Amino acid sequence: MGKRLKQGVLITFEGAEGSGKSTQIRFAVNLLRRKGYSVVTFREPGGTETSEAIRRVLLDKRLHKMGREAELLLYLAARAQLVREKIEPALKKGRVVVLDRYEDSTLAYQGFGGGLPLPFIQSLNRFVRGGIVPRLTFLLDIETAKGLRRSGRNDRVEKKSLSFHRKVRQGFLALAQKERKRFVVLSSHDSIQTVQKKIAQKLNALF
Numbered sequence: 001m002g003k004r005l006k007q008g009v010l011i012t013f014e015g016a017e018g019s020g021k022s023t024q025i026r027f028a029v030n031l032l033r034r035k036g037y038s039v040v041t042f043r044e045p046g047g048t049e050t051s052e053a054i055r056r057v058l059l060d061k062r063l064h065k066m067g068r069e070a071e072l073l074l075y076l077a078a079r080a081q082l083v084r085e086k087i088e089p090a091l092k093k094g095r096v097v098v099l100d101r102y103e104d105s106t107l108a109y110q111g112f113g114g115g116l117p118l119p120f121i122q123s124l125n126r127f128v129r130g131g132i133v134p135r136l137t138f139l140l141d142i143e144t145a146k147g148l149r150r151s152g153r154n155d156r157v158e159k160k161s162l163s164f165h166r167k168v169r170q171g172f173l174a175l176a177q178k179e180r181k182r183f184v185v186l187s188s189h190d191s192i193q194t195v196q197k198k199i200a201q202k203l204n205a206l207f
Contacts, residue, residue, distance in 0.1 A: 002038030008091030009206075010132060012102040015140035016169045017158050018150030019188045020195075021100055024140060027196050029098050031203055037096050040086070044101035045078035048085045054078040059155040066156070068114040072121065075106055080128045087132060102134060104175050109157070112171025113164045136206060138199060139176050142188035144169050 011028070013021045025041060032039045045055040054074050057063065079102075090097050103125040111118045142150075144166045151158050176183035184202050186195050 002033060002095075003036045004038055004094030005096070006094060008093065008095050008097060009136075010087070010091065010097045010099065010102075010134045011203075012099045012104070012134040012137045013140065014101060014104045014108070014137055014172060015188070016108075016142060016144065016147050016165060016172065017153075018147030019140035019142045020150075020192070021140055023192060024138065024186075024195060024199060025098060025100055028138075028199055028203060031200055032096055032098075032207065035207060037207065038094070039096045039098060040090050041098040042082060042086060042100070044082065044099060044105065045075055047082040050081045050085075051078040054081075059157060061154075061156045061159055063156060064159075068110060068116055071114070072106070072110045072116060072124075075110065076124055076128050079103070079106075083129050083132060091132065099134075102137075103129060104137060104139075104172065107175060108168045108171035112174070113160075113168040134182060136202065137176075137179075137183050138202075139172055139183055139185045140188045140195070141169070141173065141185055147188070 013025050013028075015021050029039050029041050045058055046052045054077055058071065058074055058078075087097055087099075106125060107118060107121055110116050111121045144162065148158065148162070148165060153159055173185070176185050184198070186198055188195070
């Protein structure tokens with residue numbers, strides 16, 4: 001099961017489409033498990049039966065008329081269920097929780113990209129997650145057009161305009177600039193091994 005901490009730790013991975021989060025999340029989780037920690041990992045939206053059902057709606061490319069308000073509330077509903085059903089209990093048990101996306105994605109996509117007011121989104125984020133905030137956030141940054149080519153642009157979100165995705169990237173970088181102590185910005189243009197070395201340095205310092 002791995003050793004438990006007195007207080008669980010939440011680590012998040014953020015980034016635009018095609019930034020390579022999945023590869024680096026697997027590396028981080030394996031590293032922490034080799035160090036003996038009890039680690040669980042989830043993706044957003046998803047991670048519970050309810051949240052995965054919402055994910056299917058959000059990514060359905062047939063639903064191209066979905067409004068930005070409906071989109072925002074669906075993402076928040078999926079997160080609310082994940083927080084209460086999985087994240088909160090895991091942290092109370094002293095586990096390390098690694099998330100593929102969290103509230104920074106909502107700010108970047110629905111705020112910077114979609115144009116909804118950031119203070120309003122932040123207030124809803126607080127309502128949904130309570131006091132559960134990341135100790136550390138890795139932001140994988142990639143040039144927008146390259147990231148979209150990598151992703152294949154297969155789902156509803158990926159199919160949004162290039163200008164939308166550029167705003168998302170700039171939003172992530174703005175958030176990282178504002179919270180330098182929490183964020184670690186990594187370039188996805190570097191080799192996988194270079195990025196992993198930087199992740200390992202940060203995790204070894206934290207644990």
